[in-house]
Amino acid sequence: MPRIKIELPDHFIFSTEIPIYISYINYGHHLDNAALISMVSEARVRFFQSLGYKELDVEGVGIVVADVAAQYRSEAFHGETMVVEMGANDFNKFGCDLVWRLSDKATGREVARGKHGIVFFDYTARKPTSAPAAFVAKVSG
Numbered sequence: 001m002p003r004i005k006i007e008l009p010d011h012f013i014f015s016t017e018i019p020i021y022i023s024y025i026n027y028g029h030h031l032d033n034a035a036l037i038s039m040v041s042e043a044r045v046r047f048f049q050s051l052g053y054k055e056l057d058v059e060g061v062g063i064v065v066a067d068v069a070a071q072y073r074s075e076a077f078h079g080e081t082m083v084v085e086m087g088a089n090d091f092n093k094f095g096c097d098l099v100w101r102l103s104d105k106a107t108g109r110e111v112a113r114g115k116h117g118i119v120f121f122d123y124t125a126r127k128p129t130s131a132p133a134a135f136v137a138k139v140s141g
Helices: 034-051 133-140
Strands: 015-017 061-074 080-091 095-104 112-121
Touching: 015 034, 034 061, 034 080, 034 095, 034 112, 080 133
Parallel strands: none
Antiparallel strands: 015 080, 061 112, 080 095, 095 112
């Protein structure tokens, strides 16, 4: 089976710092894969906030995570602070990919990269809806 390969943009439009707490560490003494996804989810919330949105109100509609992919590059350990960079690409009628990179703040070592495929969702009608043009414009340029 082929390995996942995530292509990153040349430039990210957002970054935030998240420390690795002891509860994020697994029996291998490094960052647990479920904790990685939780860290990226926190970064995603901050990303939307930086644009003036909430995940349930992006120009009047919400988002749903449709898929997630991650590619690990190195271990991460308790006490390290991760820099999570995020941007958007691969736009389609109903959504886009939020691409991200997790790196150690102190050394710059890349820990993981990945993407969250999001779909814009009308929670009142309970169905996907078109990607808001204002959001696309904010994250594309």
